[in-house]
Amino acid sequence: MNILLKASFGMLSSSIHITGSKSESNRLLLLQALYPQIIVKNVSDSDDSSVMTKALESDDSVIDIHHAGTAMRFLTAYFAVTPGREVVLTGSARMKERPIGILVDALRSLGAKIEYVENEGYPPLRITGAEINSDKVTLKANISSQYITALLLVAAKLKNGLEITLDGEITSLPYLQMTLNLLNQVGISATLENNVITVGPVQQVKPITLTVESDWSSASYFYSLVALAQKGTEVSLSSYVQKSLQGDSALAEVYKKLGVETTFNRNTITLKNIGEVKKQLDLNLVNTPDIAQTIAVTCFGLGVGCHLTGLHTLKIKETDRLEALKTELTKLGAVVTVTNNSLTLEPSTHINSEVAINTYNDHRMAMAFAPLALKTSVIINDAGVVSKSYPSFWDDMQQVGIAVKTL
Template identity: 35%
Template sequence: MNIKEVKPLKYFEKISLKLPASKSLTQRALICSALAQGVSQIINPLISEDTLLLKDALKAIGVNIKEKENIWEVEGRFPPLLSGKKIYLGNNGTGARFFIALASLGKGSYVEIYGKPRLHERPMDPLIESLRKLSSHIECLEKEGFLPIRIKEGKLVSQKISLPGNISSQFISALLLIGPCLPNGLEIFIEGQLLSKAYVDLTTNIMKTYGVEVEFFENKFKVSPSFYKPTSYEVEADASTASYFLAIPLVLGRGEIIIENYNPFSKQGDVKFLEYIKKMGAKIEILNPLGVKVSFEGIPQGIEIDLSDTPDLFPTLCILGAVAEGKTVLKGAPHLRYKETDRIKAMVTELRKLGVKVEELPDGAIIEGTKEFKSAIINTYDDHRIAMSFAILGLKKEGIKIENPECVVKSFPEFWKYIEKLYG
């Protein structure tokens, strides 16, 4: 296994970057385009392991996708073709959940869906059971409620679905995406507080762009039967990815960074990162028509953050907590334990290797900032966000080595090239 040592960034002052497109938006646009009646254009899609896996999965069920310069032309196919193929989705949890719902609309024989061992450990039961209530024919091939699965042709019906709000928002999004294709639409009732609602809002916003309206009342989503319209959709920069680079001035205690293509008014929940680092002492300047500038001098201040809507920011904020003055309390995201790895346990374990005092919580962590870091080899657990967050800390502290640095291909294949740019 490869190991990459990150060199401290000793003379950083400022840099301006243009970052890749959003993974979340690219995957949602692929599903909407696949269901649209006609040809859609996805402009500036993210090219990464996850998005390419989903693209190939859609092609396997009859969706025609042509690649042009910076554009994917997607010719929708409804119903999808169940061609008897085995479809591999790596560790793409979002793509797998969206694709399971989409394939349940299919006609033909069957498809089998599988992935890496970790994907087979990630829970799918709430989605599988909901789709079975809609008359989907899903067979779990090894363990009930988990991949691998086989989906056979069925005739989906409209039913009222209830889901607890504290599960992955991806289950809700997956069902909403196929909702307009059901005979009488779909109603989803949410029990309790809905975590990661920002990601569901992202889904409904893209559906609206493709001509489908989703109503939301207190604890209920309602989608009427309708059709996705072919659309030209331009994918904006990824707010989650941007967080690593926007954190750099605070980690180093100095400097200025501009993200040229950042949309601070995006529907992506992770734009809240700007609010979080402002509370820690960063100076934020919104640029026109797009872009943001973050500047900082000094030591960031520890804060308390509820991450129920922004769980993907947890690794970055753990790193900021490690360099901050005082304690940083991160809570509200128990579903982090079911990501590419158990991100709470992973971040706590690796921070402790570096000499950081961390208390593990069921839904987050309490981190006590320090100035004295130990050298260590960081286990990434094949999780792109673990690798990228500790790489940013390595810009401050010598002796941080990243195991399996290639795992960043999941969302940001050129991450290490961008890191090199920081050195001038």
């Protein structure tokens, strides 16, 4: 499905409810599978969380997780520590190009039985569940936090718990802290001290109900819309708390530099365009790589230059997000350079109209470019890809005043 986006009547002030965080939901869904005493509310309605739920409930010998990278990593660890279970874990063509060797090597070093079905270092995987007795593993600290989180989520179920030593400077620390916090909330001892994470063994937890906070990554597109709208425009989003587990809550500070003020009131945030925009934005997004696309597009729409670093993990996402951003922004008239871990955008006041943005099977490409409709008409190819994390996205865009026409 390709769509044309236009600003139909200027942006409306409105209230939007955003579904539960995909990151929190997928962590809690896996913990719930290990510890049925856990009840989870406000689970994300994303494709990724749906895939996760179906996989955990399935008795099939082949489990296809499609494009869901989080599910691939978390489920690799889950099935590896489930004695008596043998599965082939597979996914889309792109998933078969996304490396998983770091996690497989770590699990094998602990005693897990995992084989590569096609190419060494990549899915699909044949996993034979086994009881794991080893309790120590060392990993490079700058790898994707999902590899480490996958181990953390199953760690307490191991006979002796698990000690993970992280070598070097940690990447995406907020995501690890989110995992540790959730483990603590359900009654599992998990600590990070001097680059060593220690998780104690727990076979059963006390009954507990946890409500997933709404997704900050999804909020980023509304920050972008408000930044690109007229001064005084407001949008309210729920359900959010000021002390969030999600690293992407850094949006509030980042977008202050792009003219958006954030006000917290109970479980709602209100975003307001106050019109004070920096001329140049220099950010290290090593802890928040998922908001890089949104920020780059916002800066382009505002005519602001930016230099974004700490983006090395974007090379192995649904697509190579840095190259994809460069290609699509250039079509719109931007001057962009990228390296293996950075993106630099030159300030520019011209935006080409009715450019067709390719989305590369990447939900964040579709959503990041949508707010530009406030500046010029934009075509989004394969717009249905947003269902991966935010199925109601186009409905919500219409609610705030973006006309959405199917082509």
